[in-house]
Amino acid sequence: MDFAVEVERLNKFYGKFHALKDVSFNVNSGEIYGLIGPNGAGKTTTLRIIATLLSPSSGVVKVFGMNVVNDADKVRRIISYLPEEAGAYKYLTGYEYLNFMASLYVKDKAEVKKLIEEAELICGLNGRLKDKIGTYSKGMLRRLLVARSLMIRPKLAILDEPTAGLDVIHSQYVRRIIKDYAKRNNVTMIISSHNMLEVEYLCDRVALIHEGRIILEGSPSELKNKFSASNLEEVFSKVVKLA
Amino acid sequence: MHSVLIVILKKEVKEMLRDPKILIGMIIAPVLIMGVMSGVMNFVMSSAKEAVLNPNVIIVDYDNSLLSNVVTSSLTSSSGGKVMVIGDMSVSKAIELALKEDFFIVMVIPKGFGYNVSIGRRAIVELYTVMKSLSISEGGASSMPSSIIEFLNSEIVRERIREVAPNIDPEVFLKPISRVEYSVVKGKVINVPPQTVFSVVMSQSVFIPIIIMIIFITAMQFASTSIALEKEYKTLETLLTLPVSRFTILLAKLMSSVMLAVLGSVSFMFAYMYYYTSVTSFGLPTINLSLSDIGLTMTPIGLLLTGLTLFLSMVSSLVLALLIAVFAEDVRSAQTLVGYLYFLMIIPMMVSMFTDVSSLPMLLQIPLYLIPYTYTLASPRAALLENYGFLVIGIVYMVVFSIAVLYIASKFFKSEKVLTAKISFRRSRR
Ligand SMILES: Nc1ncnc2c1ncn2[C@@H]1O[C@H](COP(=O)(O)OP(=O)(O)OP(=O)(O)O)[C@@H](O)[C@H]1O
Ligand SMILES: [Mg+2]
Numbered sequence: 001m002d003f004a005v006e007v008e009r010l011n012k013f014y015g016k017f018h019a020l021k022d023v024s025f026n027v028n029s030g031e032i033y034g035l036i037g038p039n040g041a042g043k044t045t046t047l048r049i050i051a052t053l054l055s056p057s058s059g060v061v062k063v064f065g066m067n068v069v070n071d072a073d074k075v076r077r078i079i080s081y082l083p084e085e086a087g088a089y090k091y092l093t094g095y096e097y098l099n100f101m102a103s104l105y106v107k108d109k110a111e112v113k114k115l116i117e118e119a120e121l122i123c124g125l126n127g128r129l130k131d132k133i134g135t136y137s138k139g140m141l142r143r144l145l146v147a148r149s150l151m152i153r154p155k156l157a158i159l160d161e162p163t164a165g166l167d168v169i170h171s172q173y174v175r176r177i178i179k180d181y182a183k184r185n186n187v188t189m190i191i192s193s194h195n196m197l198e199v200e201y202l203c204d205r206v207a208l209i210h211e212g213r214i215i216l217e218g219s220p221s222e223l224k225n226k227f228s229a230s231n232l233e234e235v236f237s238k239v240v241k242l243a
Numbered sequence: 244m245h246s247v248l249i250v251i252l253k254k255e256v257k258e259m260l261r262d263p264k265i266l267i268g269m270i271i272a273p274v275l276i277m278g279v280m281s282g283v284m285n286f287v288m289s290s291a292k293e294a295v296l297n298p299n300v301i302i303v304d305y306d307n308s309l310l311s312n313v314v315t316s317s318l319t320s321s322s323g324g325k326v327m328v329i330g331d332m333s334v335s336k337a338i339e340l341a342l343k344e345d346f347f348i349v350m351v352i353p354k355g356f357g358y359n360v361s362i363g364r365r366a367i368v369e370l371y372t373v374m375k376s377l378s379i380s381e382g383g384a385s386s387m388p389s390s391i392i393e394f395l396n397s398e399i400v401r402e403r404i405r406e407v408a409p410n411i412d413p414e415v416f417l418k419p420i421s422r423v424e425y426s427v428v429k430g431k432v433i434n435v436p437p438q439t440v441f442s443v444v445m446s447q448s449v450f451i452p453i454i455i456m457i458i459f460i461t462a463m464q465f466a467s468t469s470i471a472l473e474k475e476y477k478t479l480e481t482l483l484t485l486p487v488s489r490f491t492i493l494l495a496k497l498m499s500s501v502m503l504a505v506l507g508s509v510s511f512m513f514a515y516m517y518y519y520t521s522v523t524s525f526g527l528p529t530i531n532l533s534l535s536d537i538g539l540t541m542t543p544i545g546l547l548l549t550g551l552t553l554f555l556s557m558v559s560s561l562v563l564a565l566l567i568a569v570f571a572e573d574v575r576s577a578q579t580l581v582g583y584l585y586f587l588m589i590i591p592m593m594v595s596m597f598t599d600v601s602s603l604p605m606l607l608q609i610p611l612y613l614i615p616y617t618y619t620l621a622s623p624r625a626a627l628l629e630n631y632g633f634l635v636i637g638i639v640y641m642v643v644f645s646i647a648v649l650y651i652a653s654k655f656f657k658s659e660k661v662l663t664a665k666i667s668f669r670r671s672r673r
Contacts, residue, residue, distance in 0.1 A: 014663065048480075048662075051484045052483075052484060053480060053483055053484060053659065053662060054659045054662065054663070055658075055659055073486070073488070076484055076485065076486045077486040079484065080484070081480070081481065081484040082481075083477065083480040083481060085477055086477050086478070086480065086481055087476035087477040087478050088476070088478060089254065089258055089476070089478060090476065091257065091258045091261035091262060092254070092257060092258065096254075096257065100250060100253075100254045101485070103250040104247060104250055104251075104485050104486060104487055105486065107246060145481075148481075
């Protein structure tokens with residue numbers, strides 16, 4: 001009950017394919033937890049199960065004590081999920097998109113406005129929010145979507161590769177936003193990433209998934225010490241080669 | 244839940260109205276198509292009518308007798324077109340002239356025409372009809388030569404009768420029997436021949452189903468596309484993690500598609516009314532009458548039930564389209580899949596065009612009555628004939644059908660299959 005997220009012996013089958021094998025981990029409240037691993041390791045599958053999109057084949061997943069299967073509706077009220085490669089409605093303006101999303105969480109007009117103001121701060125798109133989303137670049141879209149997922153002050157934010165496909169400047173911007181926001185609002189986050197720099201910068205603890213199993217877990221510094229590596233990238237390649 | 248539905252519906256409607264494809268496909272195209280159609284019809288009909296009423300005729304009169312002069316002058320005075328009378332020109336030259344100068348008929352009165360008639364022998368008139376385009380207007384005018392002959396025959400007979408019996412109306416000899424036709428519709432006798440009743444009903448029961456089908460198809464494409472687009476633009480995953488029930492999402496999509504279909508129907512109706520009045524304006528005999536003119540009127544109840552049937556068949560088809568779209572991976576597969584649903588429309592349409600479903604063998608009736616469109620197509624006729632029981636059965640069936648399909652769709656929409664079940668046409672093609 002003290003954990004923000006509890007994952008216990010989670011298994012997932014896609015037909016006959018065993019995508020997650022007895023995955024277990026816990027995330028403390030207020031923690032930024034990183035999932036790393038090679039392509040196809042099972043990161044997105046894990047995040048989608050926590051986000052109530054997929055159901056576990058076996059095992060238990062709880063978010064703030066609520067089961068993601070039985071209490072899916074309650075879980076959805078306190079989480080926000082940023083899918084990898086997510087899009088937005090291209091005929092809406094950025095502002096309308098935020099307004100739409102905010103109105104699903106709060107009823108009062110003034111409250112909706114407050115959430116949108118928060119999002120404006122997060123995304124930093126300023127005047128471009130008045131333009132149709134169809135005219136945005138990939139980086140602008142990602143910033144809008146990050147703002148969308150954080151403005152509602154979720155208790156748990158699930159971000160699947162938040163900076164994938166962004167240039168250095170946009171990546172840094174988004175990373176800084178996420179870190180600032182988490183600190184300011186004491187939000188728990190689970191983040192997956194292929195960028196070890198990003199993971200080191202953001203995450204309090206990291207789990208390395210390989211072929212559907214967690215093979216390593218710890219804080220970035222612990223892991224570096226354990227493998228006497230200078231950065232997480234080295235740890236990653238050493239462990240994945242061993243496995 | 245209620246306010247959330249409105250929030251989502253607002254978003255759906257905004258997207259819908261801003262998508263130029265939808266605006267063009269649903270509102271502008273129908274008006275345009277109908278406009279072009281009525282324009283073409285207008286043109287064809289008016290030129291056909293002109294050719295029928297006013298054929299240009301060259302008369303080559305080799306006979307130059309008293310009778311042939313009567314013939315040429317009566318034709319000249321009764322025809323609205325150009326009539327040119329020539330005495331000394333070969334037939335081939337006259338035809339050449341007709342081709343060049345836009346004459347439709349070359350009529351040749353051979354030598355001895357007047358003499359033959361005067362001694363009681365059959366005389367001959369040669370008619371050459373110039374077919375330049377083989378178009379509808381020429382087709383309409385092709386009966387012209389025989390009516391000229393008929394006209395000449397009866398003129399000559401009348402002349403003879405007047406000589407023999409000057410005190411009797413020659414028409415009594417020409418047409419001793421004349422007919423007065425009535426039709427019995429819904430047990431009531433109306434003062435209109437049955438062919439007219441039939442052609443009025445047919446012109447409406449062929450045209451309107453086609454319109455309905457076009458509206459339905461467009462709305463179904465829209466409904467399935469609106470879900471498929473969420474997958475294609477990768478917005479579905481986000482949508483499904485929001486604190487909104489999946490049923491609400493489906494319902495919002497259904498409602499926006501219904502709104503679009505109603506909007507499309509209204510624009511079609513206006514276009515149809517425009518078309519209808521512009522065609523009637525030059526008096527096509529079949530469409531000149533409306534259903535009420537021939538005694539076929541709908542009671543308010545009949546009208547209500549027909550409207551409800553139409554609305555519910557719209558809802559049933561949209562629900563089906565949504566169900567299918569839940570499985571489609573992208574827009575293209577959604578549209579291909581929805582395309583298969585058209586068979587469900589075309590089959591009852593074909594059947595109802597040629598026969599009455601209730602007159603088919605039981606084994607064929609059952610599958611047909613399981614298709615909602617069967618009721619759609621049969622409803623105007625049933626309402627006109629005050630067969631309300633049938634309409635009510637259809638309405639009840641379609642309500643059950645829609646709820647069942649919506650239930651199944653939301654069942655699948657709730658499960659993870661909406662994200663993992665994929666029917667893609669790219670993959671299967673390799
Ligand atoms: N809908 C699906 N049907 C079948 N197999 C799937 C499906 N989704 C994922 N998989 C498989 O499950 C495994 C894990 O996929 P997942 O997307 O979780 O990996 P990932 O760690 O997020 O990879 P990446 O870093 O490339 O995003 C992969 O082998 C993938 O092919
Ligand atoms: Mg992934």
